[in-house]
Amino acid sequence: MTRRNYIIRIMSRPHRPPIPLSEPQRRVLIQLRIEGTAPRTRLAQVLGMNGATVTRLTQSLLALGLIEERESPEAVARGRPLVPLTVSGRGGWAIGATPHPGWLELVLVDFRGRPLVHDTTPFDSPDPRVFARAVEARLQALAAAHGFMRGQFLGMGVAVPGYALSGDRNRRAVVDRVAGWDDVPLAEIIGDVLGMPVWIENDASVAGLAEYYQxxxxxxxxxxxxxxxxxxxxxxxxxxxxxxxxxxxxxxxxxxxxxxxxxxxxxxxxxxxxxxxxxxxxxxxxxxxxxxxxxxxxxxxxxxxxxxxxxxxxxxxxxxxxxxxxxxxxxxxxxxxxxxxxxxxxxxxxxxxxxxxxxxxxxxxIGSKAVVIGAAMIPIHSITSHQAVI
Structure with a gap:
């Protein structure tokens, strides 16, 4: 099995975080997002855990590549519990995409939420399958240029200008310019073309997610x-x-x-x-x-x-x-x-x-980029979210 086929196979179940974490692991990870950096002693204090538990949890997150240590002379001199930990950008990367009148916008972010590539390309079709094929073409070009396939891909969030129908966030009532997106299973349609997990969400909702992670x-x-x-x-x-x-x-x-x-x-x-x-x-x-x-x-x-x-x-x-x-x-x-x-x-x-x-x-x-950045944050947020899916 090639590495590409392996990546596609492990990403074949939309809406499920590809890195399943326990509740204690999620608590450690979100606390590091909140604080930016923190030593193990600080994590134990704020999370109400003993030192041995925090050590075990951080070791597992280090092994997964989701966090990393930041060495400092003071921390090394005083012992490992004081070595600062932070969320690792190498923990994975994700894509956000959204259609605009006459063009589509993509952004790739690392696991810390930092935009790595911002891309725009002409696009003018109301068909979600055409949108997916246009995204796929751009991703192939970006992967070749930047080598992103070497990393762990977490999925793609798509920001949609429309509200959910019948309690199913994959089916949307949308504006006329994307009429083909109306009341169809968008995650399945786009995910089948791309061969990757796809999350669908309202553009204003994901903008709120992007703003929160600033x-x-x-x-x-x-x-x-x-x-x-x-x-x-x-x-x-x-x-x-x-x-x-x-x-x-x-x-x-x-x-x-x-x-x-x-x-x-x-x-x-x-x-x-x-x-x-x-x-x-x-x-x-x-x-x-x-x-x-x-x-x-x-x-x-x-x-x-x-x-x-x-x-x-x-x-x-x-x-x-x-x-x-x-x-x-x-x-x-x-x-x-x-x-x-x-x-x-x-x-x-x-x-x-x-x-x-x-x-x-x-x-x-961040203004208008909040939508596409927030869409990219959906797969990352799903790893630490208390919700089963987004």
């Missing part, structure tokens, strides 16, 4: 609400360090608060606003170049969007009690920062004498 977020907050302003508007929820999807897989469908026949806090709405003012603009990628020349129009739109999103923010605070709220999306990062600042200002002015701790509203640092 430095300064996962180590500080247990629960986070992400508002993603792309072509539409959606939400991603992290509750107690896990992706919260709800009973039917549609938690975070913020767009239902803003019916499509009216003004919406979405990228498509911004394009329509600009076009109504006589501005020639084709896509959200053009907005950055208009920030200076058409600032008055964009400022008026932004002020209205801040007022609209306050309802979603307040609802999220009431129901989730998150540690932070992140404004993400396909808009320019300065525009996301302005929206976040405006929402914070509304919160400060509310004056309702509410004395509990309120979450800060933060702006994304």
């Amino acid at each position: 430095d300064g977020i996962i180590g500080r907050y247990r629960s986070v609400l992400t508002l993603f302003l792309g072509h539409g508007v959606g939400g991603g929820l992290i509750a107690e360090r896990d992706l919260f999807l709800g009973e039917h897989g549609n938690a975070g469908e913020v767009g239902r608060l803003f019916p499509g026949h009216g003004d919406r806090p979405s990228g498509i709405d911004l394009l329509r606003t600009l076009r109504a003012e006589g501005v020639e603009v084709d896509s959200l990628a053009d907005i950055d170049g208009l920030m200076a020349t058409h600032r008055a129009i964009i400022d008026r739109w932004t002020d209205r969007v801040i007022e609209q999103l306050d309802l979603a923010v307040l609802s999220g605070i009431v129901w989730l009690d998150p540690g932070a709220i992140i404004v993400s999306g396909a808009l320019p990062l300065p525009l996301l920062r302005r929206i976040a600042d405006g929402l914070n200002a509304i919160g400060r002015r509310r004056g309702d004498k509410y004395r509990a701790t309120l979450p800060p509203v933060l702006a994304s640092t």
